Each structure stands twice: as C-alpha cells, then as structure tokens.
Amino acid sequence: MTGVLAFAISGASAAVVRWTGNIETASTGVLTNRPKKVTPTDPSAGEPVNLLLMGSDSREGANVNIGGAADGGERSDTTILLHISGDRTRVEAVSIPRDTTVDIPSCVTAGGATTAPLYAQKFNAAFAAGALAGGDTASGALCAMQTVEALTGVFLDGFMVIDFQGFQRMIDAVGGVELCIEEEIDAPEANDLHLEPGVQPLNGKLALDYARARKGVGDGSDLSRIGRQQELLAALVRTVLSADTLANPTKTLSFVDAVTSSMTMDDETAQLDNLTGLAYSLRGLSPDAVTFLTVPNTPDPANPAANVVWTEEAGLLWENIKHDRPIDHDPAAASASPSATDGTSAASGASASPSAPDGETIDSTASPSTDDVKEAGTDPFTGADTTAVCG
Numbered sequence: 001m002t003g004v005l006a007f008a009i010s011g012a013s014a015a016v017v018r019w020t021g022n023i024e025t026a027s028t029g030v031l032t033n034r035p036k037k038v039t040p041t042d043p044s045a046g047e048p049v050n051l052l053l054m055g056s057d058s059r060e061g062a063n064v065n066i067g068g069a070a071d072g073g074e075r076s077d078t079t080i081l082l083h084i085s086g087d088r089t090r091v092e093a094v095s096i097p098r099d100t101t102v103d104i105p106s107c108v109t110a111g112g113a114t115t116a117p118l119y120a121q122k123f124n125a126a127f128a129a130g131a132l133a134g135g136d137t138a139s140g141a142l143c144a145m146q147t148v149e150a151l152t153g154v155f156l157d158g159f160m161v162i163d164f165q166g167f168q169r170m171i172d173a174v175g176g177v178e179l180c181i182e183e184e185i186d187a188p189e190a191n192d193l194h195l196e197p198g199v200q201p202l203n204g205k206l207a208l209d210y211a212r213a214r215k216g217v218g219d220g221s222d223l224s225r226i227g228r229q230q231e232l233l234a235a236l237v238r239t240v241l242s243a244d245t246l247a248n249p250t251k252t253l254s255f256v257d258a259v260t261s262s263m264t265m266d267d268e269t270a271q272l273d274n275l276t277g278l279a280y281s282l283r284g285l286s287p288d289a290v291t292f293l294t295v296p297n298t299p300d301p302a303n304p305a306a307n308v309v310w311t312e313e314a315g316l317l318w319e320n321i322k323h324d325r326p327i328d329h330d331p332a333a334a335s336a337s338p339s340a341t342d343g344t345s346a347a348s349g350a351s352a353s354p355s356a357p358d359g360e361t362i363d364s365t366a367s368p369s370t371d372d373v374k375e376a377g378t379d380p381f382t383g384a385d386t387t388a389v390c391g
Helices: 001-009 014-023 061-066 125-134 137-152 164-173 204-210 224-242 249-260 272-281 313-324 331-336
Strands: 023-024 047-055 078-083 091-095 101-104 118-120 158-162 177-181 185-187 193-195 199-204 263-266 291-292 297-299 308-310
Touching: 023 137, 047 137, 078 137, 078 291, 091 224, 091 313, 101 125, 101 137, 118 125, 125 137, 137 313, 158 164, 164 204, 164 249, 164 272, 177 224, 185 297, 193 204, 204 224, 224 291
Parallel strands: 023 263, 047 158, 091 291
Antiparallel strands: 047 078, 078 091, 101 118, 158 263, 177 199, 185 193, 297 308
16 A cells, blocks of 8 residues: 555556556455445545455465465465554554454355355364355455454455465565564474574565464464564564655565555455555554554463464454544543544554654664563554564
C-alpha cells in the first residue's frame, strides 16, 4: 500500500495499472448474506477496513526451489488480521496462531462448491480444506476468511495471499532489512540458517528462512516464530516508510512489483480506485501507528503440547476491532478515560513508546531499560518499540 501511495500521489497511474494487472484476483461474490459497505476510495469515507493477510506455502513454479518439495496441497502457516481504523490513524496487525484449536464451518470455494465442516482442527486446516476443495489459492483464502468471521464476528473486507517468492522478492526490493538477533541461531532445517548475535542485515532469502524457521530458534514453537515474524514485519514497515524508500522511485516500483506479481487478492480490494484511495488516506502513517500483536491464547487442555485455544481476552480484542476501537479499550474504564472512546487514534502500546521521526529507522543497538522492551509475540508493540536489545 505504501508503494502504491508514493506513485498515486505522483500521478504515475500507468505504473499502478501495471501493478494491479499483476495481481491474481478472485471474487467474494460467492459468499452470501454479507453486509454492504462503503468502499474506502475517498479519504473522508471514515470506514474501517479489515483484511486477512496470509503467507502461502505453495510449491508451484519457482516456489519449489525456495520452499522445497511438499506432499501436495497448500497451507497458510502465517495469518494476520489487518485492521485499518476508520480515521486512518491506526493499523493493527493481529497474528492468528496456526495451531489454534477451532471448529471450521462449511466454506464456499471460489468456484461455488462447498466444503464439509471440520471440528477441533488446527486453524490452518481451513486454508488447506478450501484450497483442496477448490483447487486454487483463492479458495483456501476464502475458507480461512469465512472461518475467521465465524470465530470472531469481525467482518472482513477482503484478503491478500503472498507466496515464498513474493516475500523474498519484496525484501530484496527495498535492499533488505536490519534485525537485532539476540542469540545465535542455528537452524539446519531452515535451509541451514545460521545467524550470529548482533544487528544483522537480512536479504530476501535470509529473511524468508528466518520467518519460516522453528527448530533451532527460540523454544521451537509456532508462537515463538510468530514473534520473530512480527519483528521482521515491523522492520519492513520501518524500511518501506523511510524516506530512503519513498523518495526512491526505482526502489518503490521494484517493491510493489515484487509484491503484486506473487499475490492473490480479492477483486474488490485489487481495484485501482480502491488501492490508491486507501493508500492516499494512509499517507500520514508512521511506524508508531502500526501495532503488532497475537490473539491472546493459552495451551489447549485437550492437547497442551501442540495446540492453543483463545482466552477470554480474545473476545474483548475482537469486539474492539469489530467496533473500530483501540485494541486496549476497556469498556469498564471508558467513562473515566477520555482516551478510551470510539475513534481515538492511540495505538495499543504506543503511549509509552517514543515514535520514530518520519524517514528514520529505529536504532536496534540502543540499550533501553528492561521495562521498555516488549516481547514480540506476547506483548502488543508498534513499529517504533524495542523488542530486542543488541549490545
């Protein structure tokens, strides 16, 4: 979106048309009984937008050389509900653990077929079931989308799915990202990933291996991996929002071209007017306005070693997103806290965190106090917060 913004403002409409032409689209028209919403093509529309972002492990085409051969099928081990506030001052990226035990409803595929409901399954089985029944990525995304709506009560405006190749290319397009690696990483099963402690530059291949790695990194859990993915995405946000990227047409064009050429998106979101209108309304966004968090969860009593279930706090999170409230809004304290009303622009976790000036990145080598360091994957944090400390 940021890349689209840069060229939409400069009037490079031909480039934007080219990018939207790259995107494989699928209609959500097969889904019935859905509320009508105002498409946010106008910056003053005031409508919140909820998109489901997914990383596909498809091995088709060049992806087999990146991810290796698979047993067939297609899964989404990374799923994020992206909430863009109606006033365009907040973005919340909520990671949904793939190992959440859920019931999956009967889903409608892109071709109009239906899947059988599934019970007590891992969340990522929704994408796999849809992709298997429909025979394409779009059907997997639609089933994941319908499952999230059934679980949360949050209406989703659309979806975006990116594959291995697209993720790797978009990191390379901005010249890579820098991350603070606190402990040595040795993950043979992640393409022999090895990183020394310290601030490390990651190119596309290293970033993808880092995002996918589990064994040999942290405690080896999917929750730990989610935290690292959030840190990586926060670094990408800072890099893309920096003046070095936005003021560089070649870098911006390369970034958006990389993303759109490996993306499947619903047809409404992919429309040129919708992309540029939403992008333009987000032109003032800074890293401290983008909050990353994970759905509150606890080990599944029925399978504590492998799965998690959502806690009661998750219900409040979804209610706040549904009503376009900040994620830390507490209804019980609303009357006593003027900042906890609908429409306030404070992002969770941002009040005590210094924001980075526009065009600057966060200094990963700084040594903040322990109280200032957020734990990615556990604590909500913004693109301006410190989640790792390198000496």
